Amino acid sequence: MSSISKNTRETRPRHSKDLAPRVWLATLAAVFIFALYEIVKTLVRPDISIATSHIITVITVGVLTFFVSRYALSRYQIALAEIARQSKITEESNRLLSGVLTGMREGVLIVDSNLDIILYNDACSRIVKTPLRDGSSQDGRVAPLHLTNATRDPDVNNAFRKSLDERTTVDTRFEMIGNGGHVYLVNVAPLGDAYAVGVFFEITELERLEKVRREFFANLSHELRTPLTAIIASAETLLDGAINDEENRARFVERLHRQALRMSELVSDISDLSAIESGEISLSIEPVPLAKVIGDVASLLEPRAAEKGISIRHDTPAALFANADRTRLEQILFNLIDNALKFNRDSGSITITASAINGHAQIEIKDTGIGISGNDLPRIFERLYRVDKSRSRKPEGTGLGLAIVKHLVHAHGGEITVTSEIGVGTRFVMTLPIASQS
Numbered sequence: 029m030s031s032i033s034k035n036t037r038e039t040r041p042r043h044s045k046d047l048a049p050r051v052w053l054a055t056l057a058a059v060f061i062f063a064l065y066e067i068v069k070t071l072v073r074p075d076i077s078i079a080t081s082h083i084i085t086v087i088t089v090g091v092l093t094f095f096v097s098r099y100a101l102s103r104y105q106i107a108l109a110e111i112a113r114q115s116k117i118t119e120e121s122n123r124l125l126s127g128v129l130t131g132m133r134e135g136v137l138i139v140d141s142n143l144d145i146i147l148y149n150d151a152c153s154r155i156v157k158t159p160l161r162d163g164s165s166q167d168g169r170v171a172p173l174h175l176t177n178a179t180r181d182p183d184v185n186n187a188f189r190k191s192l193d194e195r196t197t198v199d200t201r202f203e204m205i206g207n208g209g210h211v212y213l214v215n216v217a218p219l220g221d222a223y224a225v226g227v228f229f230e231i232t233e234l235e236r237l238e239k240v241r242r243e244f245f246a247n248l249s250h251e252l253r254t255p256l257t258a259i260i261a262s263a264e265t266l267l268d269g270a271i272n273d274e275e276n277r278a279r280f281v282e283r284l285h286r287q288a289l290r291m292s293e294l295v296s297d298i299s300d301l302s303a304i305e306s307g308e309i310s311l312s313i314e315p316v317p318l319a320k321v322i323g324d325v326a327s328l329l330e331p332r333a334a335e336k337g338i339s340i341r342h343d344t345p346a347a348l349f350a351n352a353d354r355t356r357l358e359q360i361l362f363n364l365i366d367n368a369l370k371f372n373r374d375s376g377s378i379t380i381t382a383s384a385i386n387g388h389a390q391i392e393i394k395d396t397g398i399g400i401s402g403n404d405l406p407r408i409f410e411r412l413y414r415v416d417k418s419r420s421r422k423p424e425g426t427g428l429g430l431a432i433v434k435h436l437v438h439a440h441g442g443e444i445t446v447t448s449e450i451g452v453g454t455r456f457v458m459t460l461p462i463a464s465q466s
Contacts, residue, residue: 132151134230135228136148137228143174145174151228155212184200184214187214191218201231212232215227262287266281297429298428304439305435315351321361338376339376341377344380344382349389351462359432360436366429368454377396379393392458393455395455399453
């Protein structure tokens with residue numbers, strides 16, 4: 029605004045300060061001539077005719093009138109210039125205000141003491157899904173429309189009323205029914221003596237993240253409680269005398285060891301995921317032969333697969349290389365194949381293929397499990413998220429494997445997607461930057 033004021037001040041007429049002294053000097057000169065004439069007429073030429081006296085009087089008055097009129101006209105011109113300057117400033121201010129309101133993602137709504145809407149922006153109109161404009165105006169100012177008809181939410185109306193009555197700032201939550209479940213925080217503050225302004229901040233994503241946070245800690249508590257319960261129970265049994273029972277002692281100690289390893293794995297995965305999400309891991313990128321890495325990881329899991337009668341088949345061209353951190357790529361593949369084992373049916377199969385597609389190395393892991401529902405698919409990569417517990421006979425793993433996979437794939441500059449069909453199976457497709465063997 030300061031630059032606008034500076035520019036507009038330069039439009040003020042420059043002759044206004046110079047003209048006023050000239051007018052006053054001319055007026056004084058005319059008065060002096062008239063006074064001199066009266067002196068001459070009285071002392072020197074008393075015989076001057078009345079007609080001559082009238083002529084001189086008319087001339088003097090004319091001169092006075094001319095210069096006084098010039099001065100009045102100059103003042104009028106100055107006043108017009110000032111009005112034009114102020115009008116230009118007002119127009120520029122309104123233009124800037126309109127631009128700011130239009131560019132805001134937040135909705136802005138101003139009401140008077142009767143809760144009639146007097147000003148709003150386009151974002152607000154989209155939020156409330158109500159045509160706030162009456163059709164006769166194009167600048168955002170509308171014929172009175174009551175706030176109740178716009179929001180249809182008593183909490184929002186009460187917030188505006190409280191702000192107007194108590195001259196205080198009020199916050200309230202606003203969920204627009206039928207607007208895709210969007211949720212807003214409405215901050216209402218008094219404006220002047222008889223108005224209130226409300227700003228609608230969308231908090232849909234914040235509430236979703238808060239829900240995810242609550243679920244994460246609830247699931248984490250469950251994941252920690254399960255092995256702890258088993259450890260405590262086994263320890264108490266040993267303390268109650270089973271430690272002297274040679275037949276059962278080894279079984280309880282083995283259970284203690286297994287559950288302790290599970291807790292260790294969970295803590296390790298949490299630490300790993302935290303480091304990945306915060307960008308604290310470093311990747312040693314090099315050309316990695318995919319056929320070799322896939323074969324090594326599949327061999328590690330084949331004994332477990334054999335226990336359930338699940339076959340692991342893989343087919344990868346020997347010349348296909350990806351730019352990746354070998355250790356992290358092994359971790360990605362291990363988690364994906366391990367996941368396919370957990371949720372596969374007995375005597376099922378896991379098929380792993382890799383190929384070069386559109387300048388990327390694409391790896392596909394397909395199982396013959398019971399599949400994932402459409403409701404669960406969007407959340408499958410969330411931390412500790414578990415789908416229907418009936419998908420497996422018992423909880424296995426930490427629930428962080430797929431979250432780690434997603435972040436590691438993205439850290440490599442790749443992408444991962446999942447598709448599934450209930451009763452048929454699940455298919456993960458991962459792409460990584462391709463590399464030549466050299």
